[in-house]
Amino acid sequence: MKRIIEQSFAVPYTYPVIFSQNIFDEGDDTLAGLLDNGKGGKAYFVVDSGVAKAHPSLVDQIKEYADAHTAQFKLCAEPLIVPGGEASKNDLQYYEKIVEATHLYGIDRHSYIVAIGGGAVLDMVGFAAAISHRGIRLIRIPTTVLSQNDSAVGVKNGINSFGKKNYLGTFAPPFAVLNDFNFLETLDERDWRSGISEAIKVALIKDLDFFEWIEDHAISLANREIEPMQELIVRCAQMHLDHIAGKDPFEMGSSRPLDFGHWAAHKMEHLSGYEIRHGEAVAMGIALDSTYSFLKGMITEEELQRIVSVLSRLGFHLYNEVLSGDMLLKGLEEFREHLGGELTIMLLSKLGRGEEVHEMDQTLIIAAVEKLKAFQADRLITN
Numbered sequence: 001m002k003r004i005i006e007q008s009f010a011v012p013y014t015y016p017v018i019f020s021q022n023i024f025d026e027g028d029d030t031l032a033g034l035l036d037n038g039k040g041g042k043a044y045f046v047v048d049s050g051v052a053k054a055h056p057s058l059v060d061q062i063k064e065y066a067d068a069h070t071a072q073f074k075l076c077a078e079p080l081i082v083p084g085g086e087a088s089k090n091d092l093q094y095y096e097k098i099v100e101a102t103h104l105y106g107i108d109r110h111s112y113i114v115a116i117g118g119g120a121v122l123d124m125v126g127f128a129a130a131i132s133h134r135g136i137r138l139i140r141i142p143t144t145v146l147s148q149n150d151s152a153v154g155v156k157n158g159i160n161s162f163g164k165k166n167y168l169g170t171f172a173p174p175f176a177v178l179n180d181f182n183f184l185e186t187l188d189e190r191d192w193r194s195g196i197s198e199a200i201k202v203a204l205i206k207d208l209d210f211f212e213w214i215e216d217h218a219i220s221l222a223n224r225e226i227e228p229m230q231e232l233i234v235r236c237a238q239m240h241l242d243h244i245a246g247k248d249p250f251e252m253g254s255s256r257p258l259d260f261g262h263w264a265a266h267k268m269e270h271l272s273g274y275e276i277r278h279g280e281a282v283a284m285g286i287a288l289d290s291t292y293s294f295l296k297g298m299i300t301e302e303e304l305q306r307i308v309s310v311l312s313r314l315g316f317h318l319y320n321e322v323l324s325g326d327m328l329l330k331g332l333e334e335f336r337e338h339l340g341g342e343l344t345i346m347l348l349s350k351l352g353r354g355e356e357v358h359e360m361d362q363t364l365i366i367a368a369v370e371k372l373k374a375f376q377a378d379r380l381i382t383n
Helices: 030-035 049-054 058-070 092-104 119-134 143-150 181-186 189-194 197-208 208-222 228-245 262-273 278-295 301-313 328-340 362-382
Strands: 017-020 041-048 072-075 080-082 114-117 135-142 155-161 164-169 176-180 345-350 352-358
Touching: 017 058, 017 155, 017 228, 030 114, 030 135, 030 176, 030 262, 041 049, 041 058, 041 092, 041 119, 041 278, 041 328, 049 058, 049 080, 049 114, 049 362, 058 072, 058 114, 058 119, 058 135, 080 092, 080 119, 092 119, 092 352, 119 135, 119 143, 119 155, 143 197, 155 208, 164 352, 181 228, 181 278, 197 208, 197 228, 197 278, 197 301, 197 345, 197 352, 208 228, 208 278, 262 328, 278 301, 328 362
Parallel strands: 017 176, 041 072, 041 080, 041 114, 114 135, 135 176
Antiparallel strands: 155 164, 345 352
16 A cells, blocks of 8 residues: 655744944843843854854953843853864864764753854855754854855855865754854955955846946945945945745755856865965956857957956956966856756856756867966056
């Protein structure tokens, strides 16, 4: 006898993404309110070493803030400092330390892990939180442009393995995201610029008005004016949240619209030993796929020039030597594998509108690389 019982259920996810400043001021109860589970909840803080170095009083601020809000939460241990950047995702010891801490300090499903740092650290801490007790409440406090406008607001967590980016990971929404714009003030030029590429990405495939706004404010953004950067971050984060709220938040299908420019970017990061930062690689990936779209006859030369121009005015490189060779093309196959079997690449049919394709001409990819190499050379001569 054959019997089939079919189960179907929906689980709603709701989490706030808050934009603020001075979140560790003792008089600001935003974070304390998030950490208040009604029972004096435990909180365990993990801090990006780059953030700790740029803000040497941060750990003391965390402790003083906790002392001022003992009715809402308590620290269960000293904050843990972990390396910033991809180093935290490449070495298993760091996520293992967090998992071990959940055991040592009795951090349960009604406790909180608070991650402070750039996107890589948030990815790693989120992975550790998601696999401990099948999910501990995670509060992300992103400190870079890229993490505030893109990675921290989403539902992905992960670490690198087998030489592949985010090979091990989970889809697990955060309990909350708390952005403090003050952290942006200590970013170096590369990290300030890097996250803008994710805004260009989402604008090019979804919103012409936003792309034109970035064009109009490119010089102000490059000059580190805080008000346009705040506007860019909030607008970009909203677009990412709108996408996540769509039909496929956990990426069960092969469509990855927000991975425009990313198939090449992930491979470039790895080939460079992560010397190329994620946002820098995404900028070159955007330039590559936009150039390919032009060579394929999907966008005009004028549209391509506008894309290249805004990337250049923001200070991005259009080409790096790791773009050359068979290893880059291997990245296309790895991306297909990552998608689950069917290759789906987002290209451009016009500015503000993406179009998915399921195959790419390797000859045109190489031609696009050569065109970017020429663009970069012309830019160096001009400057």
